[in-house]
Amino acid sequence: DSGVTQTPKHLITATGQRVTLRCSPRSGDLSVYWYQQSLDQGLQFLIQYYNGEERAKGNILERFSAQQFPDLHSELNLSSLELGDSALYFCASSVGVAGGDPSSEQYFGPGTRLTVT
Amino acid sequence: LAKTTQPISMDSYEGQEVNITCSHNNIATNDYITWYQQFPSQGPRFIIQGYKTKVTNEVASLFIPADRKSSTLSLPRVSLSDTAVYYCLVGDGSSNTGKLIFGQGTTLQVKP
Numbered sequence: 742d743s744g745v746t747q748t749p750k751h752l753i754t755a756t757g758q759r760v761t762l763r764c765s766p767r768s769g770d771l772s773v774y775w776y777q778q779s780l781d782q783g784l785q786f787l788i789q790y791y792n793g794e795e796r797a798k799g800n801i802l803e804r805f806s807a808q809q810f811p812d813l814h815s816e817l818n819l820s821s822l823e824l825g826d827s828a829l830y831f832c833a834s835s836v837g838v839a840g841g842d843p844s845s846e847q848y849f850g851p852g853t854r855l856t857v858t
Numbered sequence: 859l860a861k862t863t864q865p866i867s868m869d870s871y872e873g874q875e876v877n878i879t880c881s882h883n884n885i886a887t888n889d890y891i892t893w894y895q896q897f898p899s900q901g902p903r904f905i906i907q908g909y910k911t912k913v914t915n916e917v918a919s920l921f922i923p924a925d926r927k928s929s930t931l932s933l934p935r936v937s938l939s940d941t942a943v944y945y946c947l948v949g950d951g952s953s954n955t956g957k958l959i960f961g962q963g964t965t966l967q968v969k970p
Binding site for chain 1: 892899
């Protein structure tokens with residue numbers, strides 16, 4: 742158990758709908774990351790927050806948005822869903838900021854499997 | 859855009875040493891290189907992290923040449939339980955935005 746929790750575990754919804762994925766980081770971790778994993782695209786970095794502020798942005802679509810709240814939990818909002826959005830969405834957390842910080846080891850949650858029909 | 863390249867798959871036998879190399883041609887200057895292990899239906903799990911030269915922990919070693927354009931994960935004496943997908947993770951040096959890039963993953967199959 743990494744200490745990172747994600748809800749829900751599974752989500753089935755229809756095209757055009759909007760969903761919210763939730764992540765609670767490990768206690769003490771200030772950074773939260775969101776990733777999308779699909780069979781054809783592999784693990785794609787979406788966005789990172791550090792202590793409530795957006796820190797880095799990756800291949801996140803304009804239909805997607807995220808935020809980190811004062812209690813450090815984070816939500817990823819996916820709207821106008823398309824079939825191609827079906828994937829595993831992982832949240833990870835770390836003490837520091839990934840990259841140039843040696844305390845940037847990321848702990849991943851179990852993921853949310855999103856199926857868009 | 860930085861690009862990372864790993865072999866798609868590798869086979870090994872129990873007890874052998876396995877080396878997996880990741881090429882990253884445009885890594886962020888100050889960023890660390892990190893390797894993760896992933897089992898089916900689970901999130902990736904941290905293995906090792908380094909900036910340059912060699913790093914060793916209880917499960918693996920990481921070799922990084924001076925130019926930092928590649929890194930090699932070394933798993934000593936693998937067992938069947940090491941069958942998994944292994945990913946390298948680096949910062950994108952071309953954009954200076956903090957963007958992170960995973961390699962496409964190497965599926966390691968350990969045979970008895």
